[in-house]
Amino acid sequence: MGTSDATMVFSNDTETAVSVESYSATDFSINTTTISGVENNTIMGVSTAGPVSKSLQTYEERVVVAVCWLLIALINIIGNTLVILAVVFSKKLRTSTNVFVISLSVADLLTGLAIPMSAVGLLSPGNTWPLSTEAPCYLAGMLLFVSSSASLFNLASIALNRLILIKRPMTLYRSLYTRRNLAINVAVLWLVAIATMVIPPLFGVGGFGYDEAHHTCSDLDTHPRAKTFERIQTFLSYPIPFIIIVSSYIMIFLHVRRHFQTQRSMRSAISDTTNASSSNGSSSFVVSDNATVLKTAQHNRIYRQQLEITKNLFMAVCAFFVCITPYCVALFIPNTDRYLLFLGVVFTCNSCVNPIIYASKHPQFKKVMRRMLQCRYSQIEEPSDALKALMACRKTV
Incomplete structure (x- = not known):
């Protein structure tokens, strides 16, 4: 077979042929194909391999x-x-x-x-x-x-x-x-x-x-x-x-x-009680209720x-x-x-x-x-x- 004939490169994993263009002394081409995850560069009929980058980002x-x-x-x-x-x-x-x-x-x-x-x-x-x-x-x-x-x-x-x-x-x-x-x-x-x-x-x-x-x-x-x-x-x-x-x-x-x-x-009930007590003149009860209100207010603040x-x-x-x-x-x-x-x-x-x-x-x-x-x-x-x-x-x- 002459040098002008097509050269066949076979993958070991898939046994699939990949055609590489013929070349002459003055004109040659470089083809790159990826076979089984490996980059194959064919330059003037010589194949070189290098790993493909695994990076997912640029x-x-x-x-x-x-x-x-x-x-x-x-x-x-x-x-x-x-x-x-x-x-x-x-x-x-x-x-x-x-x-x-x-x-x-x-x-x-x-x-x-x-x-x-x-x-x-x-x-x-x-x-x-x-x-x-x-x-x-x-x-x-x-x-x-x-x-x-x-x-x-x-x-x-x-x-x-x-x-x-x-x-x-x-x-x-x-x-x-x-x-x-x-x-x-x-x-x-x-x-x-x-x-x-x-x-x-x-x-x-x-x-x-x-x-x-x-x-x-x-x-x-x-x-x-x-x-x-x-x-x-x-x-x-x-x-x-x-x-x-x-x-x-x-x-x-x-x-x-x-x-x-x-x-x-509770506030509503105390308010009603206080108003009722004030109207009846029970001042001591109002003081007691006011103390309760103050204690409740302090508790609520905390x-x-x-x-x-x-x-x-x-x-x-x-x-x-x-x-x-x-x-x-x-x-x-x-x-x-x-x-x-x-x-x-x-x-x-x-x-x-x-x-x-x-x-x-x-x-x-x-x-x-x-x-x-x-x-x-x-x-x-x-x-x-x-x-x-x-x-x-x-x-x-």
Whole structure:
């Protein structure tokens, strides 16, 4: 057969012939065909092969996502550090509920510390992890998943705490939320979050590392048992906290509605009694009723303050689910892999939303954080020993 005849190249997998045009000494053509996922370049009858990139996004898209994540990490670290320092500096913020708020801020802070590693992978022009070792990426991926699980457990603990505080007697609340019980509660929820994400990979079920498709530090979708690992994450981290959160806030809502209906009835009855007593000249009874009204008003003021705190914490829960829901829904919709990276940006926004809610809405956190941002530490209510020591050091300097 002469050189002018057509040359046939066969695929090992499909045994399909691919025709390559003939060439001459002065005129030759370059044909590129993809066979079984491998790019084959035929130049002057010589075939060369190279791997096709697994990336689902262009490099420009990766740069945009990396910049967004770095901004989120910056806001996250500053905001959650302020929340933690607010409790360190003010004794007034050292309540049982705020123990879980601080635990939640620590979880969010871990997310902020893990995000930059994914930005490193996104900004690298190549398709492989740019550093000499993948250990930082493995650790970042694990921290990201542990913190997400811990955040959900903390939000469930906060919801249950508010339910007991608002609906049950204060004596029961104080007996349940002692320092010892709070420490055990926080330790258990973190141990469960860590165990859920760490133990399965130790037994060969899933793993963490560099995701070549999205160029991020995450769990490995290419692992042979990745789907099993995802099911373990889902069933151990999501249903129970979700049920606790939803049921707790529904019961709080129903209780609050009944409470204010009762209060309106009581005020109406007291008003009618007071008017009747005044018309009959019973002044001592009026004084007694006025004392009852004042006591009821004070109780309502405290109740409304706790209700306001509960509403703001509920906003944090809503923000969490608004941020994570698009990503979680996309996981169950076919052909959405390309959009998961962009939805991941929305997912991680939940880690920096909470400090913004506390600084703008929470009545107690707002005051302390505002003083901190204004560097007016001496005006912080009920300063802690740590803050007093810090102020003393500043005066000596």
